[in-house]
Amino acid sequence: xxxxxxxxxxxxxxxxxxxxxxxxxxxxxxxxxxxxxxxxxxxxxxxxxxxxxxxxxxxxxxxxxxxxxxxxxxxxxxxxxxxxxxxxxxxxxxxxxxxxxxxxxxxxxxxxxxxxxxxxxxxxxxxxxxxxxxxxxxxxxxxxxxxxxxxxxxxxxxxxxxxxxxxxxxxxxxxxxxxxxxxxxxxxxxxxxxxxxxxxxxxxxxxxxxxxxxxxxxxxxxxxxxxxxxxxxxxxxxxxxxxxxxxxxxxxxxxxxxxxxxxxxxxxxxxxxxxxxxxxxxxxxxxxxxxxxxxxxxxxxxxxxxxxxxxxxxxxxxxxxxxxxxxxxxxxxxxxxxxxxxxxxxxxxxxxxxxxxxxxxxxxxxxxxxxxxxxxxxxxxxxxxxxxxxxxxxxxxxxxxxxxxxxxxxxxxxxxxxxxxxxxxxxxxxxxxxxxxxxxxxxxxxxxxxxxxxxxxxxxxxxxxxxxxxxxxxxxxxxx
Amino acid sequence: xxxxxxxxxxxxxxxxxxxxxxxxxxxxxxxxxxxxxxxxxxxxxxxxxxxxxxxxxxxxxxxxxxxxxxxxxxxxxxxxxxxxxxxxxxxxxxxxxxxxxxxxxxxxxxxxxxxxxxxxxxxxxxxxxxxxxxxxxxxxxxxxxxxxxxxxxxxxxxxxxxxxxxxxxxxxxxxxxxxxxxxxxxxxxxxxxxxxxxxxxxxxxxxxxxxxxxxxxxxxxxxxxxxxxxxxxxxxxxxxxxxxxxxxxxxxxxxxxxxxxxxxxxxxxxxxxxxxxxxxxxxxxxxxxxxxxxxxxxxxxxxxxxxxxxxxxxxxxxxxxxxxxxxxxxxxxxxxxxxxxxxxxxxxxxxxxxxxxxxxxxxxxxxxxxxxxxxxxxxxxxxxxxxxxxxxxxxxxxxxxxxxxxxxxxxxxxxxxxxxxxxxxxxxxx
Numbered sequence: 085x086x087x088x089x090x091x092x093x094x095x096x097x098x099x100x101x102x103x104x105x106x107x108x109x110x111x112x113x114x115x116x117x118x119x120x121x122x123x124x125x126x127x128x129x130x131x132x133x134x135x136x137x138x139x140x141x142x143x144x145x146x147x148x149x150x151x152x153x154x155x156x157x158x159x160x161x162x163x164x165x166x167x168x169x170x171x172x173x174x175x176x177x178x179x180x181x182x183x184x185x186x187x188x189x190x191x192x193x194x195x196x197x198x199x200x201x202x203x204x205x206x207x208x209x210x211x212x213x214x215x216x217x218x219x220x221x222x223x224x225x226x227x228x229x230x231x232x233x234x235x236x237x238x239x240x241x242x243x244x245x246x247x248x249x250x251x252x253x254x255x256x257x258x259x260x261x262x263x264x265x266x267x268x269x270x271x272x273x274x275x276x277x278x279x280x281x282x283x284x285x286x287x288x289x290x291x292x293x294x295x296x297x298x299x300x301x302x303x304x305x306x307x308x309x310x311x312x313x314x315x316x317x318x319x320x321x322x323x324x325x326x327x328x329x330x331x332x333x334x335x336x337x338x339x340x341x342x343x344x345x346x347x348x349x350x351x352x353x354x355x356x357x358x359x360x361x362x363x364x365x366x367x368x369x370x371x372x373x374x375x376x377x378x379x380x381x382x383x384x385x386x387x388x389x390x391x392x393x394x395x396x397x398x399x400x401x402x403x404x405x406x407x408x409x410x411x412x413x414x415x416x417x418x419x420x421x422x423x424x425x426x427x428x429x430x431x432x433x434x435x436x437x438x439x440x441x442x443x444x445x446x447x448x449x450x451x452x453x454x455x456x457x458x459x460x461x462x463x464x465x466x467x468x469x470x471x472x473x474x475x476x477x478x479x480x481x482x483x484x485x486x487x488x489x490x491x492x493x494x495x496x497x498x499x500x501x502x503x504x505x506x507x508x509x510x511x512x513x514x515x516x517x518x519x520x521x522x523x524x525x526x527x528x529x530x531x532x533x534x535x536x537x538x539x540x541x542x543x544x545x546x547x548x549x550x551x552x553x554x555x556x557x558x559x560x561x562x563x564x
Numbered sequence: 565x566x567x568x569x570x571x572x573x574x575x576x577x578x579x580x581x582x583x584x585x586x587x588x589x590x591x592x593x594x595x596x597x598x599x600x601x602x603x604x605x606x607x608x609x610x611x612x613x614x615x616x617x618x619x620x621x622x623x624x625x626x627x628x629x630x631x632x633x634x635x636x637x638x639x640x641x642x643x644x645x646x647x648x649x650x651x652x653x654x655x656x657x658x659x660x661x662x663x664x665x666x667x668x669x670x671x672x673x674x675x676x677x678x679x680x681x682x683x684x685x686x687x688x689x690x691x692x693x694x695x696x697x698x699x700x701x702x703x704x705x706x707x708x709x710x711x712x713x714x715x716x717x718x719x720x721x722x723x724x725x726x727x728x729x730x731x732x733x734x735x736x737x738x739x740x741x742x743x744x745x746x747x748x749x750x751x752x753x754x755x756x757x758x759x760x761x762x763x764x765x766x767x768x769x770x771x772x773x774x775x776x777x778x779x780x781x782x783x784x785x786x787x788x789x790x791x792x793x794x795x796x797x798x799x800x801x802x803x804x805x806x807x808x809x810x811x812x813x814x815x816x817x818x819x820x821x822x823x824x825x826x827x828x829x830x831x832x833x834x835x836x837x838x839x840x841x842x843x844x845x846x847x848x849x850x851x852x853x854x855x856x857x858x859x860x861x862x863x864x865x866x867x868x869x870x871x872x873x874x875x876x877x878x879x880x881x882x883x884x885x886x887x888x889x890x891x892x893x894x895x896x897x898x899x900x901x902x903x904x905x906x907x908x909x910x911x912x913x914x915x916x917x918x919x920x921x922x923x924x925x926x927x928x929x930x931x932x933x934x935x936x937x938x939x940x941x942x943x944x945x946x947x948x949x950x951x952x953x954x955x956x957x958x959x960x961x962x963x964x965x966x967x968x969x970x971x972x973x974x975x976x977x978x979x980x981x982x983x984x985x986x987x988x989x990x991x992x993x994x
Contacts, residue, residue, distance in 0.1 A: 148841075151842070257796060258804060261793045261796040262801060264860065265818050265860055268832075268860065269817050271832055271857075272824065275831065275832050275835030276828070276835075279835055337602065341602030341603075342602040345596070345598075345602065348599075349599055361607055362606065364980070367914060367918070367976055367977075368918075369920065369947050369972060370918070371918070371920040371950050371969075372973070379954075380612075425609045456589065457592060458594075483823075489920050492951075493951070493954060520924070521924050535831060535835070538828055541825060541827070545828075553819060
């Protein structure tokens, strides 16, 4: 609340300096903006930026990190009664002290004697610190804003290059924004690597990558850490691969053939109807596909296989019949098929772009030699577009590997190393979701293993994308 | 084929060529048919998907409500402890009376009534009487939903033909329901409460309002962060940045970010925003932050292609009359690229609206029985609500899930239509 008031006041003050500076510039030029170096607004903007931005950053910094500064300062000198406590107890104690100080609900821990006194003392100190930090920040911001006035305002003269200075600020903003994208990557890599490193201290990477037993849900005490065999990710990789392969079996032919039809055969009218419909299919959220898989496709496939199985029972294929009649909803085939449907528009639109990028002259040449359209497509267009189509397929594989909701809702949780599409398998993404959904403490290898899986997933998808982009770059415009 | 293999007579040659031509044309037709089949498969799936969801979900928008005049019996209300009085039982008894029967000593029949009539009626009555104790001794009409199982019977999902032991309601309850309907105690209509209520443990009282508001708040955060940052970053890269190693790194980086699986963003949000920066869990703020990072590459890529489409002559003209580089970009190039930028922005927001996986990581799967209290309060969003309800064991929630998906799809379609219209309306060929 205080932060918002301070920011509002700052904005008003900075606005006022804008007009004052603008006026000063005009007055200095004798009221004719022609004799100024820049437009009058730039002089105003220059001062307003110096007044507003550093001070606002200061206020925001205090608001974002004041809490942590306060916590660190409180811990810096701990009362003796508290030093005797264990680390988690200390955490609770400091949370409680600050809850008391800020008038919110403390935990139900009971403090007695020296601890109670310490709680009150720390709470009083927290209150003081909070005030110090928030009012201190505002006072500092006021000083910075005034300093901005004193530095920037006197500089205003008709020959002052205000526009260039303001554009310097804008350039800074540009760079900050571009760096955000880089920082995202840094953040992803750093957080994955850091948490995985903690995980790999407990479980060796070899056991993780090549172990064949995945069972992290077993409750484990710290001393029971011997059961490292429970973190072997091979079954997850196999499951992910199986579902991806099924998905690609559906998506690759259907997507590619629709792209060929749309770009080579379809009339403009057909194209203008089908393309938006494909875009709708591409825009359907994955959770909807998951619902569709779990409640429509799953039961449908199950009953189909069960009915088929009943036919075989008692015949020469009795074993198969028995098996089929007991197939469950959550088979790899269901998740894979629905994921394939999801990928159709993705493959189709990427391939469509690539096929359209093949120069028309190649087609004309082929057709003029007497080839039919399909021969032109097969012998001329597709070979020319092949690198791009390969890249599109790799991108689709990458999406299939990283897809989460469909498998979470339609594939199972049992980690099995199998390539039987009628069996239940689990995937990397499903396990990440199950391990991290709900309450979790952040120190157990169970939770941290999700980051190990995440790192693997990130590495695999990144490799696929880099290869795909390389292929596209290397073979692009070969025919132009 | 060598010449030696060719027959000498022109007639025979012609026959061979014609036969081959026929085969080639047949092949052509087959190939074309493959394409058509592929497209039909894709579209058939689309219609099957939407059709199934509408078929499963439309009944959500029909509700069955009980309208019952209740005599607030002074003998059954503790005037000094109104919330302690059993309003549910009072309503049940009076309904039994209307159905021409009576409760037994152990209350079997009244609890059977409570299984088919929502406890929302009791809550309403309690609220009215508590606010206005003078109502005691008068007759008040309360309206509330039939419990989910009763509604399933009315909607034909629970059938009398099913053996009694296999359904949740017994024959007597079904007879009561029929009677209630024929006597006008139960009426049906458009289910407004699905759109005006939030999540609840009782299917008949659960609605999507909280999730819709949560989604809107999250998208607000996403839009306010991703659009300005993305547009400025793209403008910098396209118009200002020198072509050097550093900008190459940024470019490759953005292209790769666009293809990072969404769940990895969830891990990032969990590790950085929640564990390191202590942004409150399950809040629209943290959801919006994660989605903003996810949407950023899409916005950047869309903006760059929109900026590329603005012809250089515009820039040269502006520079020619003395504008600075920054003025050229902000006064001329960006405004002309705006339709393309907005289209990209809307599409990336639509994508963020439908995204679920990263939000599961950052705790948005919690049960939130109300509209979110603020950007730092607990919230849920539409796709996550779908996920939560899909996991619920009660059958009535399946219908709600499909209903929530319909609401979600309506929002998605509206956003996509807006993007398409924007593109058509302002698209300019230079």
